[in-house]
Amino acid sequence: MEVKGTAMAGTLESSDAQVTVEPGTNGIELSVESSVLNQYGRKIRQTVLDTLARLEVANAKVTVVDKGALDCTLKARVEGAVFRSNGITENLPWGGAIK
Amino acid sequence: MNPNLKRLRRSMMFLNVQKPGLIKDPYIYKPDSIMLDLEDAVAENQKDAARYSLYHALQEIDYRGVERVVRINGLDTPHWQEDIRCCVAGGCDSIRIAKTERAADVHLVEEYVAAAEQEFGRPEGSVLLMAALESTRGVLNALEICESSSRLFGVALSGGDYTKDLQTRITGTGVELAGARQHMVIAARAAGVQCFDTVFTNLDDMEGFVREVEMIKLMGFDGKSLVNPRQIEPTHKVFTPTEKDIIFAEKVVREIDEKKAMGIGVFTVDGKMIDIAFYDGAKRTIDLAKASGVYEGDL
Numbered sequence: 001m002e003v004k005g006t007a008m009a010g011t012l013e014s015s016d017a018q019v020t021v022e023p024g025t026n027g028i029e030l031s032v033e034s035s036v037l038n039q040y041g042r043k044i045r046q047t048v049l050d051t052l053a054r055l056e057v058a059n060a061k062v063t064v065v066d067k068g069a070l071d072c073t074l075k076a077r078v079e080g081a082v083f084r085s086n087g088i089t090e091n092l093p094w095g096g097a098i099k
Numbered sequence: 100m101n102p103n104l105k106r107l108r109r110s111m112m113f114l115n116v117q118k119p120g121l122i123k124d125p126y127i128y129k130p131d132s133i134m135l136d137l138e139d140a141v142a143e144n145q146k147d148a149a150r151y152s153l154y155h156a157l158q159e160i161d162y163r164g165v166e167r168v169v170r171i172n173g174l175d176t177p178h179w180q181e182d183i184r185c186c187v188a189g190g191c192d193s194i195r196i197a198k199t200e201r202a203a204d205v206h207l208v209e210e211y212v213a214a215a216e217q218e219f220g221r222p223e224g225s226v227l228l229m230a231a232l233e234s235t236r237g238v239l240n241a242l243e244i245c246e247s248s249s250r251l252f253g254v255a256l257s258g259g260d261y262t263k264d265l266q267t268r269i270t271g272t273g274v275e276l277a278g279a280r281q282h283m284v285i286a287a288r289a290a291g292v293q294c295f296d297t298v299f300t301n302l303d304d305m306e307g308f309v310r311e312v313e314m315i316k317l318m319g320f321d322g323k324s325l326v327n328p329r330q331i332e333p334t335h336k337v338f339t340p341t342e343k344d345i346i347f348a349e350k351v352v353r354e355i356d357e358k359k360a361m362g363i364g365v366f367t368v369d370g371k372m373i374d375i376a377f378y379d380g381a382k383r384t385i386d387l388a389k390a391s392g393v394y395e396g397d398l
Contacts, residue, residue, distance in 0.1 A: 014120055094189070
């Protein structure tokens with residue numbers, strides 16, 4: 001899926017993450033900010049990259065501000081931002097690209 | 100028949116799906132059911148984001164046996180069909196239909212749930228339904244709603260919207276809800292489904308909350324919608340039979356079984372006149388004690 005415009009999902013509340021996606025041309029350019037970066041930075045990056053791969057996003061600038069989100073929340077926020085960038089809200093691929 | 104139709108539902112706690120901090124571990128408070136809310140608690144511009152959170156929470160969080168009910172958006176909104184696809188795909192146990200006014204509303208949701216079960220490979224009939232009655236028309240149509248579907252396990256009163264429709268307000272005395280409560284619980288019992296009371300939102304008035312739970316239990320309700328974990332334990336306490344209740348119920352069941360065999364119809368237990376009419380009530384007390392985990396007898 002192509003990231004067609006800038007879109008954001010999530011908040012800066014505890015246990016949440018705010019994910020912003022912007023169109024890109026140079027693969028995935030991922031920036032992660034987290035209070036637990038030293039302990040979980042690698043895991044957060046991997047979850048975000050895996051989610052983008054399932055959505056077949058090949059080029060995008062992605063910014064994550066993590067506030068202690070569980071994996072399931074991180075995935076939800078990445079998906080939310082990517083589908084918003086495409087204006088898609090219906091007939092979503094539950095259990096397919098969203099997994 | 101889906102075995103969850105009659106499960107214990109003393110406490111049904113609302114949780115805002117928009118808030119990851121709320122939905123990650125509510126099982127620690129041990130409610131019987133959680134109601135993951137896609138409707139009123141979620142802002143209009145966050146309906147899409149809430150669904151992704153809901154899907155992954157249902158798929159990945161172990162709620163440890165707590166029933167996972169999803170409150171979908173009303174049938175007068177553009178959201179409810181995708182809500183159904185999302186929560187059925189995620190694996191929810193049940194769906195709460197908002198603003199139900201007639202049996203046709205339940206039939207419409209049932210049609211989309213069945214389609215989603217097929218689309219996502221879930222067994223037909225595995226997702227149960229409950230209907231929230233939030234208007235005077237919904238309350239008046241309680242019986243046809245209660246009898247509308249074999250998937251429907253119960254109905255719940257939504258007091259805030261109902262009192263607006265009635266052109267009054269929540270007073271704390273219960274007078275404004277008396278007619279609706281009585282009518283709904285009679286309809287639910289006639290149809291053989293469960294009945295749940297509305298929320299009590301004043302968290303600073305625990306005495307008033309307990310009084311209300313005691314009242315609705317005496318009216319015949321099966322449980323209550325809750326808005327805060329602090330309300331769970333007092334609710335369970337009211338709905339769990341006491342030791343005295345259990346001992347008396349055991350005596351009634353045993354004596355009726357014994358006396359029936361001897362051809363005796365009426366007799367006394369602990370000074371109270373007992374006949375066959377007491378049997379079902381005593382059995383229900385034993386069943387509730389078993390379901391609440393406080394019965395160790397052999398009935």
